[in-house]
Amino acid sequence: MLRLQKMQYAYNKNREEVPEPIKADVQGSLPAWLQGTLLRNGPGVFSVGETSYNHWFDGMALLHSFTFKEGEVYYRSKYLRGDTYKCNMEANRIVVSEMGTMAYPDPCKNIFSKAFTYLSHTIPDFTDNCVTNIIKYGEDYYATSETNYIRKIDPYTLETQEKVDYMKYVTVNLITSHPHYDKQGNTYNMGTSIADKGKTRYTIFKVPPKADDSAKKKLCLKNLEVVCSIPCRSLLNPSYYHSFGMTDNYIIFIEQPFKLDILKMATAYFRGVNWASCLKFDADDNTLIHLIDRRTQKPVPTKFYTDALVVYHHVNAYEEDGHVVCDIIAYKDSSLYDMFYLANLQEPLKNNKLSSKPSCRRFVLPLQSEKDAAIGNDLVKLKSTTATAVKEKEGSLFCHPEILCEGAELPRINYDFNGKKHRYVYITGVELTPVPTVVMKFDVDTRQMLEWKEDNCWPSELVFVPSPNAIEEDDGVVLSVVVCPDPNKAAFLLVLDAKTFKEIARASVDVDMHIDMHGYFIPPCPQE
Numbered sequence: 001m002l003r004l005q006k007m008q009y010a011y012n013k014n015r016e017e018v019p020e021p022i023k024a025d026v027q028g029s030l031p032a033w034l035q036g037t038l039l040r041n042g043p044g045v046f047s048v049g050e051t052s053y054n055h056w057f058d059g060m061a062l063l064h065s066f067t068f069k070e071g072e073v074y075y076r077s078k079y080l081r082g083d084t085y086k087c088n089m090e091a092n093r094i095v096v097s098e099m100g101t102m103a104y105p106d107p108c109k110n111i112f113s114k115a116f117t118y119l120s121h122t123i124p125d126f127t128d129n130c131v132t133n134i135i136k137y138g139e140d141y142y143a144t145s146e147t148n149y150i151r152k153i154d155p156y157t158l159e160t161q162e163k164v165d166y167m168k169y170v171t172v173n174l175i176t177s178h179p180h181y182d183k184q185g186n187t188y189n190m191g192t193s194i195a196d197k198g199k200t201r202y203t204i205f206k207v208p209p210k211a212d213d214s215a216k217k218k219l220c221l222k223n224l225e226v227v228c229s230i231p232c233r234s235l236l237n238p239s240y241y242h243s244f245g246m247t248d249n250y251i252i253f254i255e256q257p258f259k260l261d262i263l264k265m266a267t268a269y270f271r272g273v274n275w276a277s278c279l280k281f282d283a284d285d286n287t288l289i290h291l292i293d294r295r296t297q298k299p300v301p302t303k304f305y306t307d308a309l310v311v312y313h314h315v316n317a318y319e320e321d322g323h324v325v326c327d328i329i330a331y332k333d334s335s336l337y338d339m340f341y342l343a344n345l346q347e348p349l350k351n352n353k354l355s356s357k358p359s360c361r362r363f364v365l366p367l368q369s370e371k372d373a374a375i376g377n378d379l380v381k382l383k384s385t386t387a388t389a390v391k392e393k394e395g396s397l398f399c400h401p402e403i404l405c406e407g408a409e410l411p412r413i414n415y416d417f418n419g420k421k422h423r424y425v426y427i428t429g430v431e432l433t434p435v436p437t438v439v440m441k442f443d444v445d446t447r448q449m450l451e452w453k454e455d456n457c458w459p460s461e462l463v464f465v466p467s468p469n470a471i472e473e474d475d476g477v478v479l480s481v482v483v484c485p486d487p488n489k490a491a492f493l494l495v496l497d498a499k500t501f502k503e504i505a506r507a508s509v510d511v512d513m514h515i516d517m518h519g520y521f522i523p524p525c526p527q528e
């Protein structure tokens with residue numbers, strides 16, 4: 001009984017914002033160099049008036065920040081006050097549809113009602129409930145989900161600023177909330193344009209930082225450049241994807257058989273079903289891995305296939321001796337999305353299960369096509385891996401991954417190693433349930449796992465912060481926001497030494513904090 005009580009957690013409870021900074025109670029010793037702000041994003045409001053969302057990913061965004069300043073930590077949180085938030089609050093009910101919840105606005109009162117323009121006038125304008133992550137374009141920070149709208153935010157006050165429409169700069173209807181960044185300050189992202197001029201495409205784009213101070217007021221998205229567009233394997237069934245990989249010379253995009261059915265989507269509004277019901281995993285199909293050469297801005301000619309899988313998060317990718325190595329967290333099917341329906345997140349959580357544990361898989365893509373190689377030959381020449389890429393009849397390669405570890409999600413690395421060979425992955429341990437009880441440091445070379453866990457503690461995605469003048473990959477700290485299902489225990493920001501994975505400090509706040517999704521660490525602002 002006691003054990004069951006401990007596991008209780010109200011995934012669907014609305015959480016209050018804490019708009020003014022509160023000082024956390026710091027235990028342990030924070031490194032003096034640790035200054036800056038950890039921004040986190042995730043759902044915080046699940047019902048408005050008498051109406052409720054169906055899915056946890058639909059909840060209205062609540063932004064959180066933890067600011068490290070002179071040995072102290074300050075916490076605050078604010079709802080993202082976008083059009084979605086305002087319209088829902090004004091109507092005192094949910095009037096804007098989300099992926100898992102179809103809503104029916106009152107045509108006289110709602111700004112979303114005028115825009116019945118998309119997909120043959122069949123569905124209303126889209127949500128700007130940017131609940132998934134924080135993206136940096138130039139010097140600007142945006143809250144994002146995966147629609148064409150992102151919301152600029154003030155990363156220090158968490159104030160909601162202008163709404164930006166990707167469609168003004170590039171034709172994309174769905175865009176990932178996991179971009180990549182390079183050392184020059186460029187941001188790379190990709191999106192799908194659905195049935196535009198008779199074509200469905202995946203488009204990779206680059207957003208350079210602002211050129212100079214005179215351009216300060218201009219949004220850097222105005223300088224967006226398309227890197228490459230890839231036709232979708234099927235006009236009416238584009239693949240859903242949540243992230244992609246990037247090395248110095250390549251972009252890796254996994255076209256998985258977890259697909260949107262555009263025809264079903266176009267009628268979903270009238271059929272009274274949510275958009276998520278138009279998303280289907282086809283276990284009998286295969287997965288196509290695209291490798292795009294950043295220098296030529298074209299896909300490489302070789303086709304890389306693998307078995308049907310579902311991936312949300314890429315871990316990292318890098319080049320090694322004529323191969324591209326790409327690590328991802330993959331599933332056998334799409335049961336993760338179902339697990340997060342709020343009806344399934346009712347107690348007891350232990351009965352709500354994934355069909356299998358997510359696994360960290362390493363794919364190795366040989367860059368030399370070896371025209372003369374015989375069919376059936378494995379073209380992977382790296383000694384360090386058991387991953388294979390076997391030549392098939394039409395010259396394509398069929399890839400079998402190496403399983404690096406199992407039961408892990410929300411991967412993060414030291415981002416200075418993005419695109420380079422990395423050794424450590426910071427991950428959340430997942431048994432089959434939506435109960436995150438452990439965070440881990442995974443050493444890819446030795447397969448050793450270091451763990452942090454504590455009774456009644458649910459840690460969030462880890463974020464690595466390098467120490468100044470760091471030499472080794474794990475010189476720094478990792479941060480996690482820990483919520484406590486036990487109401488007598490306060491939530492806290494956990495600071496672990498990235499090398500030893502031992503706790504060095506925690507900053508507790510007496511706040512009814514909700515589990516979040518993703519975060520971004522901002523080093524101190526120069527004028528501070």
Ligand SMILES: CC1=C(/C=C/C(C)=C/C=C/C(C)=C/C=C/C=C(C)/C=C/C=C(C)/C=C/C2=C(C)CCCC2(C)C)C(C)(C)CCC1
Nearest residue numbers: 057098099126145146147173275312409428430434435436
């Ligand atoms: C479709 C479509 C649309 C819509 C869209 C939308 C509305 C979207 C949204 C989206 C979204 C919004 C998304 C999100 C996603 C997310 C994800 C994918 C996540 C993941 C997660 C995970 C992985 C988890 C994990 C965890 C936790 C958190 C805790 C517990 C434990 C674990 C670890 C499990 C439109 C109209 C435009 C049109 C076209 C089509």
Ligand SMILES: [Fe+2]
Nearest residue numbers: 178242313518
């Ligand atoms: Fe994500």
